[in-house]
Amino acid sequence: MKKIISRTLCPCVLFAAIILFSGTLLADDISFEASVSASKVALGVPFRLSLTVHGTQDIAVVPLPTIEGFESRYIGPSSQVSVVNNQYTAKKSFNYQMVPVKEGKWVIPPVEVQIKGATYRTETVLIEVGPAGAAVDGAKNAEADISGKIKMIMVSPRRDVYMGETLPVVIKLYVNDADLRDISFPAITGDGFMALGFAQPKRYQENVGGVVFQVIEFLTGVVPTRDGDVVLGPSIIEAAIPVKMEQVDDPSGVFGNDFFRGFFGGYQKRGVRVSAEPFVLNVRALPEVGRPSFFSGAIGQFDVAVEVSPKEVKAGDPVTVRMTVKGGGDLKNAQIPPYKPDGFKAYDPQIKNNEDGSLVFEQVLIPSGSTLKEVPAISFNYFDPSKGQYETVLRGPFSIKVEDPPPGQEFKAVGFSSEGGNGAERFGRDIVFIKDQPGVLHVKGDLWSGPWLFLLAVILYLNIWGGLFAFRRHQFRLESDGPFARRIRARQEARKGMKALTAYVGNSKSMAGESRRILDVFLADVFDLPPGAIATGNMKELLAEQQISLPTMERMIRVMDTCNAACFASVSLSSEESGRMITDLNDVINDIERRCV
């Protein structure tokens, strides 16, 4: 708690003490002045007279003596205290309303006041009183209304200037008791010079002849571009002032009264143009005498600082020479003389304009060997208008220590030319030349390049793919489906057996036995039966289920009967009977295969 009190309360007490006793502490800076709100007024129109004491507030009301031509009334005091950058200022004003009662030019005499034993006196103030209603007459008299309230001046520190030199120009706009709005930057008319941009304008109050003006100060510079007499100005500022709208007769009377006029904006902006008087510059050309061989146009007074870093390098490592040029004058187009010291590979200098107006040149040098002991001197040329002569600033030489690099890391400047230009290479533009060879010529839509080939390839591929797929699937079925595999095998075995029957020609018994075996195996495989299960009776039923035709069944029975007769009854078969049996067997196999396999 104690800490809080000590940290917060103590500074407040100290500050209050400073404020309270400041009137005595700063008594030495006391001044007294009189100011009016307008120096030209109409008869009967009141204006304000302020008697202001600067530097103290410890003062009683300053009485105003009777002044001829005016009636006065004390309005009251006003005071102001400000602390800016630890600078304390205080003032106290005693305000009077003054009403002119006679036309003509009148003087407000000096007013005296005693402060701490010293007497202070104001300057006289001249007031011009015009006829009643002369100053305020609506928009038509807007220009007349502002005359005397607004004025502008343009000044420069000197009139003799060199061509290319930057001459500072100050344009001041004085405004008193006028509501000036939308103020533009000044435009300096004339030719033979180039006007620079304006800095942020300054605003302050200035007492001119007893009248306090609000001042807007514009700072710029002009650069003469030809020699001889050059007229600078007039400079012009565009602005607007609000003026009362003219009275309009409104038959309805609803919008014609002051209440609605005021409510809906009884004022309108009227453009005004304020100009400052021109003046003539005596522009001189830069002298040819003493002009250095390299002069890039730097005019003014400059300080030049050069630094070299690093001071100890290996051969091949960069050394930066940095020159900083400061001072008053134009440096935008300034250059340094060509700087290509022997023993160094020099890159093009980098130029940088800083915001504070200074210019920095940075030149990178590459020392080629350890024999180099110093960076040679570097110079900067400019013209000093105050002396009327050219100046050359030389800085250096600068000692450096260059060591040889380790073996194998020697410096090699590949493709580097110290005489290279500093502009970007510009290339021409046109179409690329024609081709000498026609390339692969082909007929549009032919077999090999058109859609036909593609279609052919797709069809071929799909067929091959489908075939391979089907083949594999067939293989799988053979492996996994026993009855199916037997049916397939039945066909193959039957064909094989039929071919083998030719070996039994002349031996009817063997032929019949083999035929019966072929038929039994075939039927067993087709119907997935054991070989011993083949008999005439059950085969009839089976073939009937499979809708085998009756002639085929009869042929099968005939073959079976013939075989049985030949094998078991030792009936010999003639060649015709053998042939019929083989034919029947073949037909039976084919018919059953067609229907069941």
Add this chain to the structure above:
Amino acid sequence: MRKFFLLAFLILMGVIPVSASQDVKEAETLFLQATDAYRSAKYDEAVQAGEAILSKGVESPAVYYNLANSYFKSGKTGKAVLNYIRARDLAPRDADIRANLGFTRVMVSNGKFVPKSSCFSMMLLTDHLSAGELKWLAFFFFACGGAYVLVGYYMRFRSRRVMLGGFVLGLCWVFFLMGCIMKMAENSSRAVCVSVAEARFEPSAQATVYFKLSEGAEVKILKEKDGWQKVQRSDNKIGWVPLKVTERI
């Protein structure tokens, strides 16, 4: 019937290439004539020779490119742009063709109203592959996918492995197939103005002019009606122009 198909196949394989090779030889001669004329700064002759090659139904990127150069030098920028685009469609990665097309486009309309490639078409590589290349690539991946599935079937791969490989190759197939379809769809509606034209609000010479098309401006044909074409500029402005103003790519 089998003999008929065999005969037809032999005719296709033999007779057509023979007649085509004759046209190609003549086209090569004309190509040389065109290049000689171009070198002699006889650009009109070079144009005639180039058009004669195309009238034979023979084409190559170099033929279109040289013809476009000839048109450019003879001041016909519309025809130049048209033939550069045709050349680029056949050889989309040819740097000379791309450079000249870009330069001519800048000359024509200062680079404005040039059809921009959509992100989708850029993703599908339609700017860098011709329609034919995209078509064959699609087929390649289709065939690879099929072959992989078949190998898996033969080698008894696990079904998951077969599906994964088939899915990846199938994606590639779909990718290039879509690129091919998009490219072909684009090509079917693209056109170039071969002369300066005024696009109107209606297909009528009395209709209000909406915007102007410079020679060489590239448009998309939306519709044709009564000797007029409804065209769309790359900034999506749509108007009607006479048929003779544009030439399809």
